[in-house]
Amino acid sequence: MESKPMIAITMGDPCGIGPEVLAKALSHPSVNLWCEPIVIGNQEVLTANLVSIGSSIDLVQVETPQAHIKGSGIVQILDPGNLEPNLIENGILSETAGLASMEWVLQAGNLCLNGSVDGMATAPINKEATRLAGFEDIGHMEVLQRLSNSGNVATMLISGSLRVVHLTTHRSLRLACEAVTKNNVLEKITLTDKCFREWGFSEPRIAVAALNPHASDGGLIGDEENEQILPAVIAAREKGIMVSGPIPADTVFHQAIRGRFDVVIAMYHDQGHIPVKVHGFEESVTINLGFPFIRTSVDHGTAFDISGKGIADATSMVESIRLAASIGAGRGLNRLISY
DSSP states (O other), rough: OOOEEEEEEEEOOOTTTTTHHHHHHSSSSOOOOOOOHEEEEHHHHHHHHHHHOOOOOOEEEEEOTTOOOTTTTTTEEEOOOOOOOOOTTTOOOOOOHHHHHHHHHHHHHHHHHTTTSSSEEOOOOHHHHHTTTOOOOOOOOHHHHHTTTTTTTTEEEEEEEEEEEESSOSHHHHHHHOOOOOOHHHHHHHHHHHHHHTTSSSSEEEEEEEGGGGGGGGTTTHHHHIIHHHHHHHHHHHOOOOEEEEEOOHHHHHHHTTTSSSEEEEEHHHHHHHHHHHHHHOOOOEEEEEESSOEEEESSSSOOGGGGSOOOOOOHHHHHHHHHHHHHHTSSSSOOOOO
16 A cells, blocks of 8 residues: 655635635545645634534644554644734735735745655635735745745646646746747746656657747747747757647647547646646646756635635646645556545
8 A cells, every 4th residue: 555645735815715615625535545644734724614514524733743643534744833813804915814824835845855754735825915014025926936946946736647747837928928938938848847757647748839929820810820939849858858839828638538648748828827727627737847846736716706605616726636645655647646
């Protein structure tokens, strides 16, 4: 029987739906079978959410992850005491909540770096709240990249068999287009091939999406395909990478869903996010490429408009834990732990 990996799970912004989806995910019958979860967050807030859904989960306060605390219905929580719940309110933007949520992320990242846990899964933070708290980093990836001193990193979204790596994420469309260079595209192709091989694919089939409509129609609608993307694809092939492109964005994702490719590299945020979320919004999750540890996440935001109403869907949280546990157990992307 496979040993269960220990996965640190951050609670996200406590003013949003993070605590609710985490409470629901921890109560899912499979989560405790997949991994040894340890929550990084506020015990009072999480307990209130567990009570609100009628969960019998027993939270055990720890100062460091404890491998010997096991059993059905038992979950470790590491609460650094950095949040006063009476100072925050559901659905209300809070500097206090933003600071606490980012400190939990940093704590989980450090646990990954020192080998105390086998990976981390994150509930959503609120970028406005973390900015109010003084963090200039745009999101999880940027702060963990700085923490781990990682170079070339990327965000990949997954929903079912559709996997999409993004050349850029949180940039304006104008700046994203400027980032479509031969070097940048080649870096992402190389990183994707490396990570997929580490995660169980002997020869990953990579597709690169075009930037312009119809892959520019031979240069009639832009020149990025011929001058930047195609040269990167050719250079990657010369390195022995199985990569195709540039392929028009209105067909490449359908081809990947049908099984022609293992992963698509999208040129900018919405080009990649839209097909994943249309294909399977509730099931979609995020994983980062290029970190020295596993980091997965829900693929949704803090949803302040429904916070505290008990109606948030926890499917993405469950799937992000399943993905982290699968890779943490050495099963990779192509052999995920089953329900």
